[in-house]
Amino acid sequence: NDEDNSKGESESTVSTVAKAEDANDEVQEVKAKLAHFYSPDIFTYEGYELFADLVSKKSDGKIQFTIFPAGQLYNDANLPTAISSGQVELGATVAETWASNIAALEFNTLPIYKDTEHFRKALNSGIREVVSDQLATINVKPLIWTYFDFSYFASIKSPLVSPGDFVDKKIRTTGPLMAKFVELSGGTPVSIPAVDVPQALQRGTVDASVSGVTGFQSWKYYDYTDYYSGPFNPGLVLLSANTKWWNSLNEPTQNVILEAAKETEDFLIESHDKVTVEAKTFLAEQGMKYEEVNLEQFSEAIDALKEQYLSNAGEAGKQIIDIVEKSR
């Protein structure tokens, strides 16, 4: 039964491609859905609106993307399956959510990057290709890569700067590797729902929580935490397309979308840099103190973490780590 299904699918893909070849010099009429979970107050929201506008303009209105923002259709954790199974044509998610199926996609949650420059260089020196190949195996094609600022630990009472500071602290983390990192550094990783975090920090149910500076700003962390320390690991958001849908488009159509994607990516990077600086200034104004962390103090934990990553992520993971080392 399953075999029948997949055969049916591939046949239908072939036929659309064949149709596309008949008129391959013109942009096709395309309607598609784009889902993401960002609310209007975050710059990525604006970025994806721009993407839809650009695509429409460049195609004289032939390509129309309907955007479903703020998790209206899928939340971050469900979106990967939705894209890879073709329930939605396009979607933007945090890169590490793909780790459900491809362990190598957790690479950005490792605290092994010197700074944003280093991370960008590594991405552009081959990581994009490795990741794209991996995602292709589950019918996904990444189109827009948005770097996010590094994550930090926001903490009450005292900043977390050395492994000693982690001891006996309850720290809210969001992913397996970050939790492992906290544990290896002597802390207790805790997972609680995002909506519970403000109260948990305020009442001391947890002592610290991980997020980016824009996250601290929008969740009003400055109201109940005094410090943030880092940087630990960079964030990465991928806007990806389902490959079956992508392959059903002819070349001119794909080119229009790729062109718009490139412009959107530039816009997102630019806005990101601006927003991050603004957020840091804002947090300082609100009295949240920033403490820089020297990651060398954590080398033992980081090595163990790398090892665990490599054992899950296999060959692709090894390639990624090599690229990171070379771009240092």
Add this chain to the structure above:
Amino acid sequence: MKKIIKVIDSIIDFSAILASLFIFCICFIVTWGIIAREFHLKIYWVEPFSIYMFIAAAFLTIPYTMKMNEHIRVDILLSKLSPKVAKILDTVLMTFSLVLFLYITKVTYDMFWSSWTMKTKDLSIIQVPIWIPQLFVVVGWSVFVLSIFRYILAIWFEEKKSESKEIIGE
């Protein structure tokens, strides 16, 4: 017919008891999670386990809710019709439901199967393979289909239960 109803009943009851035990466990697991956190013990399993037990309990208990006739419906029309017409209408509605949930069981099985073959894991710290909770969903729907079948049989082959059924809960 009575015999078939009885067999189905025992399956439904078993599934409800399993669900009850899960709910009982959830309370203690959550409480243990709080205590363990106070003492800085590793309790990564608490959150995913409590969620998956909840999912299992919810789906395993849906058939029992059907048996107890507690799926909420607007019976203004049904209560106005003559008993015979009402019986026929109810049968039509439930036969439709039987087909609907047979379909849902099938597609849920497909979801389970795809999670199994793709080895999809959740994003929790202990990375539970998601076919495990999804298996309970498939089982829950399967028993639910049985319980709808039982309901249709009961419309025609079982005497009406007494009216003074105790109403409990929301």
Add this chain to the structure above:
Amino acid sequence: MEYLIIILCFLILLLLGLPVAFTLITVGAAILFIHMGGEVTSIQIPQVIYNALNSSLLVAIPSFILAGQIIIKSGIGSLAFKAADKWFGHLPGGLAIATIICCAFFSSLSGSSLATLLTFGYLASEEMIRMGYPKKFAYGLLAGTGTLGILIPPSTPMILYSAMTSQSASDLFIGATFPSLIIVVLFLTYVMFYARKLPRKEKAPMKERIQSLKEIVWIFLIPLVIVGGIYSGIFTVTESAGISCVVSIFLAVFVYRTVKWKELIDVLKAAATNTGMICLILGGAMLFGFSITLIELPQMIQTFFEDINLNKWAFLAVLSLLLIVLGMFMEVVSILMIVTPIMYPIMLSYGFDLVWFGIYLVILLEVAVITPPVGMNLFIMMQVSEKHKNKFDIIQMSKAALPYVVLMAVLVIILILFPGLVTWLPNIIET
């Protein structure tokens, strides 16, 4: 046109008597099938339903229901009512005051509204009628105060609302504080005003009063542990559900010894049944919500209201009327699940606070429980009246409950005039 057909199909299936959850799933699946084709639909349906329940917030629901069920089974409720009677019975309308206070207190232990009514409905109304209170007054009072269970935290509808709108459950619980106090005061005022013509009891001696309090002193352990635990940061609001269950099991099995381990399985099954009922509607409502979002129905409704130039307040009036009408025919969880996904983006665009909207919704859901023809509390009190051998029909019972509908309308108007009564406390506590 399409939207109209959807709404019509929905109503027809409901009125024919297809269970609410089945209707939601059928209509949701049909929309998906038409717009996405069979292949995608068959992937989407199971995933949306599974994801609807895959949330750590919802784990609190069976626990909050279970805590209420255990208290019903343990008989602690009747002891509490006796105590309240001893303390307030001699006041004008004393028994009625005792009833309101007991209901309010037990509402703070359970997440559902029926648990409270089942604990006190029979007992309190029997006592009032025996004392010579008019039957209509006694039954109406219980139907009305029985609704407090979902407004006074913890509250199952609030948890469901929080899961659907990403609002913090504890903000909703805290936001409900003043509205709960106001409605209790409104009820008390009405009762005392009415009570001038009611018979009074003799004052119980202090010794008896103290004794009655001693018997129930343990029950105060539950709110003490929960409030203490949340405020000291030992656990979160959602985790407190687990604790309140463990404490009530402990009280019922070891302290009062009124529930045996064997009976516990029945209580668990009853809690499970409720969970199953709520979860199937939740799954169906999420599927329905998913499909109407996909075809942009909420946006369409929003544009419609904008086009006819309806301002914020007129919109709220229309919405309130709509909720009252829905409330006549449907039950709490179904209304909440159908209305929330459609209305919350609209409320947001009109600039309403989403915590405020949650509380407003819950109050109108309380109304739904006591309006005919479908009103759960009315049904329960009809059963009670039948057992008392003075059977009220649905018309008589809803007339009896009417004053409480009016009082809740007053509360809604107060909250519309002073939204700060809801939003102020969560903000204060957070900063």
